[in-house]
Amino acid sequence: MTDMLLTNARLIDPETGRDGPGALCIADGNITKVLTQDTDLEDKMFRARNIFDCGGKCLAPGIVDLGVKVCEPGERHKESFRSAGLAAAAGGVTTMVTRPDTLPAIDSPEQLEFIARRGAEAAPVRIHPMAALTKGRAGREMVEIGFLQDAGAVAFSDADAVVTDTRVFARCLTYAHSLGALVIAHPQDPGLSRGAAATSGKFASLRGLPAVSPMAERLGLERDLALAEMTGARYHADNLSCTASLAALDRAKKAGLDVSAGANIHHLTLNALDVGDYRTFFKMKPPLRDEDDRVALVEAVASGLIDVISSMHTPQDEESKRLPFEEAASGAVALETLLPAAMRLYHSGALDLPQLFRAMSLIPSRRLGLPTGRLAAGAPADLVLFDPDAPFVLDRFALRSKSKNTPFDGARMEGRVLRTWVGGKDVFAA
């Protein structure tokens, strides 16, 4: 018996690359059948308990957002599991893979259990926590990778804190490898990028901002890739932002290393000039790059060299941002703007919808060993229904996140989420 039938949809299937009309049967929280022809639709309609007409809009696997910062524990005034969960549902994000860079860092099984419990009780979407790679993200001692894995950690990352001691990092990779654990890093040479608030170049010099060459990212990535080669570990380079990194990544992939890479939506849609007159909502880490880098990064997503697009959701309160640029905190909220911002890449013709959902849903699921991200019989019915053409002007105060630090405030965007389902249950309806 089908619990629900979603008819009259434009199915976006990242696995097959298909973008066309169809319907989905859902039972017990899972997709039971994908109908791409009208042949047996009437029979299914007859037997379905509920029928939902998608109105010809796009139906895609819900976004699996790798690297969301929910500020629990420690800074609940910036974001809680409740507020982040509501924002995620409204943004078509059905799984939040949470970052461990909270206060304190998530580096013990007990803390991980807290995250899992809080997530389950407060957020309407799925939560899969990441754990820190080293205790306190201090880069000295590795965490209990085995226990944390048993407790549900899907990956290990010190986020933007680079494990500078090469020997420590190598041992972490070796140990993680033995458990098949995925290690995620934000590659950066912390010496070269120390104190930087912008990407070096004419604009940073004109604004007088301390700046770093994109080469710092490549340096960090080359080191990590060499260690991944040495240890055989499963490694994901996240938050890549510049051309300089891409050649190194390509070499590593061609050499058959178990590596993947991600870019966040801001580096794919904005560039350094957007900072304009010291607008701190555009302060990111790593800083926004030149337009050439942005274009190269988008092309890398199209070619599959960059595997994952994420929001890198980073809530910051007004006080952390209303400061001189150098002193202001980095990062932006993006759970709700990820999809409309990604539609910019679709409307510009750079990426088609199956490619986008490959990077936002399918590959992150695969990389983390999750069953989500697919439109196929047996996959969880985690779905997003959206209108890629619906225009709107973003008002940051209308965001559901507690923090309102988005660079897209006042921006004209296209693409609205109409409905979100997690495990076949409605979690958001516009």
Next chain:
Amino acid sequence: MSFRHNHLLGIESLAPDEIRAVLDLAETYVDLNRAEAKHGDALAGLTQINMFFENSTRTQASFEIAGLRLGADVMNMSMQASSIKKGETLIDTALTLNAMHPDLLVVRHPHSGAVNLLAEKVNCAVLNAGDGRHEHPTQALLDALTIRRAKGRLHRLSVAICGDIAHSRVARSNILLLGKMENRVRLIGPPTLMPAGIAEFGVEVFDDMAKGLEGVDVVMMLRLQKERMDGGFIPSEREYFHRFGLDAAKLAHARSDAIVMHPGPMNRGVEIDGTIADDINRSVIQDQVEMGVAVRMAAMDLLARNLRAARKKEREHA
């Protein structure tokens, strides 16, 4: 009215005719400052607050005298000593000040863009007295006035700016101003002290003083900002002086009538030889200080006129 701004935050937003307007008005204040009765009333009744989040005896004194000579009530706030240490944010400080109804706010801050941020939050005219390594507009304007008086013009000159360009707001403002007025700008310094992408500013970059100074009309030395260096930009002071310090031998490459400038305070024997600095035939360093007061009077006068005009308009609306 050819000066259209409510604040003076940088040279970047000024048009050439606005730069000329400041300099022309400043000329009249040079005369006033040399007269026996040095008093104008352009700022009478207005309150000027000098907020220095970074130490500067010279610039602060210059702004203070400029305000006093035009009849403003001037107050100095040394911010390193006060609220910042107590954790008050820049915005709160601004709002506190705002409630005291100042008319002119002169701000120096160690972070680039901090003065822009402040200007958004207050209801008065803000003058940037130096923010981080961003801009120091009154310094560039006083340098321009000094050059114009010494050379008789402020266009088609070849100007060398030498030393620590990377950390220098004076260099940035001067590059912008001299470029807008159609001069050739050369930058000379060790590559570790050159900001990235600087060649895209329409300047020529040299790392050799002899080549860079060849035939220039103006030699502008910068202070080697030791306090900004967190280590390792240059091997030693003595090697720096040997390669980049201005002495008679290096100056000989410039035009024989080239003038020597320095924004002060000087490190004699680091970036400039004492005898060059004191050479009354070449050095215009003392003139720069004198022009500084006149230019600041002119800038505050122009901003005050716009402020009064805007307030009048507001009253009429109300």
